[in-house]
Amino acid sequence: MTSVRSPEVGDPPSADHPRAVDPALIHTLRTQLPHTGALRRAAAPFTGQPLPGVPQANPAAVAETARSARGAQDSWARTPIREREAVARRFARALIENHDLLCDLMQWETGKARVHAAIEVQGVISVASYYGRTGAEHLRGRRARTAVPGIVSARVGYRPKGLVGVIAPWNYPLFLAVGDVIPALVAGNAVLSKADSQAPWTLLLARKLAVEAGLPPAVWQVVAGSGAEIGSAVIDAVDYLCFTGSTATGRAIARQCADRLIGASLELGGKNPMIVCADADVDAAATGAVQACFSNAGQMCIGVERIYVHERVYSQFVDAFVGRTRRLRLGSDYTYATDMGSLTSRRQLETTTAHVEDAVAKGATVLTGGRPRPDVGPLFHDPTVLADVTAAMTVYAEETFGPVVSVYRVASEDEAVRLANEGEYGLSASVWTKDLGRGRALARLIVAGAVNVNDGYLSAIAALGAPMGGMRSSGVGRRHGREGIVRYTESQTVTTQRVPTPYPDRMRAGLLRVMNSTTRLKLALPSRFFMPQPFRGRR
Known part of the structure; x- marks a missing residue:
């Protein structure tokens, strides 16, 4: 793991820093800001050490x-x-x-x-x-x-x-x-x-x-x-x-x-839903759900936080999704070997932890994860999948903005759409089905600015010719x-x-x-x- 401390002007370059933390670069970037004399230091999420002022x-x-x-x-x-x-x-x-x-x-x-x-x-x-x-x-x-x-x-x-x-x-x-x-x-x-x-x-x-x-x-x-x-x-x-x-x-x-x-x-904000239909490619849906739920440690306004799965494929999907989630590699390194990084702030860690603890105290089942990971870094939290979530739990309707998702069993697509449209939000949604026509039809029923069929969120945000909101x-x-x-x-x-001159009064009737x-x-x-x-x- 890379150790990062806060450099200042005059610090010698260090192999422990990522390249971007060259003190000369920080000094150059700092000169672009108006300076009233006050400095503020945030903390580096990987280590908790202060970033440059x-x-x-x-x-x-x-x-x-x-x-x-x-x-x-x-x-x-x-x-x-x-x-x-x-x-x-x-x-x-x-x-x-x-x-x-x-x-x-x-x-x-x-x-x-x-x-x-x-x-x-x-x-x-x-x-x-x-x-x-x-x-x-x-x-x-x-x-x-x-x-x-x-x-x-x-x-x-x-x-x-x-x-x-x-x-x-x-x-x-x-x-x-x-x-x-x-x-x-x-x-x-x-x-x-x-x-x-x-x-x-x-x-x-x-x-x-x-x-x-x-x-x-x-x-x-x-x-x-x-x-x-x-x-x-x-x-x-x-x-x-x-x-x-x-x-x-x-x-x-x-x-x-x-x-x-x-x-x-x-x-x-968003509390974005994903619907897995009875005819969905379950393996593809599980893979897509991992990306949609845990990219950027779940700190995405368009990330998925609730998944509605048709009862015919519920067990198969949950097994595949939980298995893939457990295999995610957490780390604080500057390489492509890591699948999920840290939460960014102490506040986000506290919110994520509180949502999970509240759900568990009220009867939710943790299928995987469910706890902070200080052994990896000060702000890490396990990617977490919850079941048996009810409306009495904070995580049911409030945006967590962390690596936590709730999975629900539904009896029909109509039920899934009704539940997906619950709540105050309408930012993004995802539908998984082998019938693309049916997928587009379901998408039109969902109240969301963007609906991705057979994708979590990336297709819509990458379609730069199409509006997003x-x-x-x-x-x-x-x-x-x-x-x-x-x-x-x-x-x-x-x-x-x-x-360029006004029409004479006598022309008004004819003009009309x-x-x-x-x-x-x-x-x-x-x-x-x-x-x-x-x-x-x-x-």
């Missing part, structure tokens, strides 16, 4: 940083979108070239397994490549039909919001903290990111690489500090906010955005696809008329008769005659 901003520093970003935004918005796309593509190449460094740093900050860090890096590479190729297409203006065709024309275009705020969580410090920044920049906005207190260094390295790829430094600014200290200041400073985190915090942020009349996209208390707005970049813009309609006749004709024609048409104009 992070300069903390205060509300005044946030306001000043936001002014700097605003000052750079207009010039960036005037940069042709093809050039902004090119920056995103160069950024993707920089991420590829620094893949190992990013993985090292991410593991050091979050405690995740190497394989999950690598998948996260690849995810952001894909996002940068996607919007680096499709940004102009998504933001291309279109013609709109008018009340007086031939005399009046209308075109719809998209203007950047201005300054976009991005507040992302610690569990995916690259995919969530950077993946939402990329389309905002391609759309012509400046960005103010609030670095999470636990995992700021991965974000800072990504920002450094973006600048080296040609992004003007002032266009993307980063501040660090607790949400209680500077969260409101960030919201007060921006024109639009993108937030990923808990539902409780999301509600508070939504209220503040509403008071300012600015828009927001919020991806929030939550229903109900799991949030509003969507990332990815056209929706993921258009959310950072304001649509603008520009009309022109060939006759013409308009009514035109409407009757429109109602008689097929709708395809009225579809919007793209146009190639300046953006």
Whole structure:
């Protein structure tokens, strides 16, 4: 196992550190943050030792940083979108070239397994490549039909919001903290990111690489500090906010955005279900469940926390799933030999432990796991499978956000769908069946922003052309696809008329008769005659 201590400027390089913990790099990354004199140290999950001190901003520093970003935004918005796309593509190449460094740093900050860090890096590479190729297409203006065709024309275009705020969580410090920044920049906005207190260094390295790829430094600014200290200041400073985190915090942020009349996209909590139908490939479903439940030690908003299994295959599935779960390799190393890493914070360990202990005290059965693993590391917990879970238990409806899943026997697919739709959330879901048509039909009955048939969650999040987001208390707005970049813009309609003077009063009655006749004709024609048409104009 790798031992990690906290280096500072002047420390000699050590073989005990991952490569990313070179003191010179930490010093360089630190200079990107406004410094008010205060430093905050988080703990390295693998060891509990302190990470390097992070300069903390205060509300005044946030306001000043936001002014700097605003000052750079207009010039960036005037940069042709093809050039902004090119920056995103160069950024993707920089991420590829620094893949190992990013993985090292991410593991050091979050405690995740190497394989999950690598998948996260690849995810952001894909996002940068996607919007680096499709940004102009998504933001291309279109013609709109008018009340007086031939005399009046209308075109719809998209203007950047201005300054976009991005507040992302610690569990995916690259995919969530950077993946939402990329389309905002391609759309012509400046960005103010609030670095999470636990995992700021991965974000800072990504920002450094973006600048080296040609992004003007002032266009993307980063501040660090607790949400209680500077969260409101960030919201007060921006024109639009993108937030990923808990539902409780999301509600508070939504209220503040509403008071300012600015828009927001919020991806929030989830208690995501998986349905295993009677005809499912049980071995494939068990393998998929392990990935969906225990990737990133279960610290995923789209991870599965409850599985509904048809009674015909329940025993077979449970045996296969529990067997695979028991074979997972836990570890705090920087290699691909580990299947599951650490929880990231003491709070997450305490929540996970409390949910399991409450369930067991009220009659749940632990099929495997069920306990913390201090022998592996201070914040490790066994991947845990529970049965006989009831509504009286906390784990039944509350999001655990740890490596814990409950398995339920159901008598029919209708029962499984009904139970899957219980609760306040609606973020992600999974259905396993050999009948793909039936799988899609069941998916349409589930209240969730994304439903994966014969996959746990990865297919939807990797389908970058398709929107991803939550229903109900799991949030509003969507990332990815056209929706993921258009959310950072304001649509603008520009009309022109060939006759620029008002119509005389004596023409009103005749004009109304013409308009009514035109409407009757429109109602008689097929709708395809009225579809919007793209146009190639300046953006």
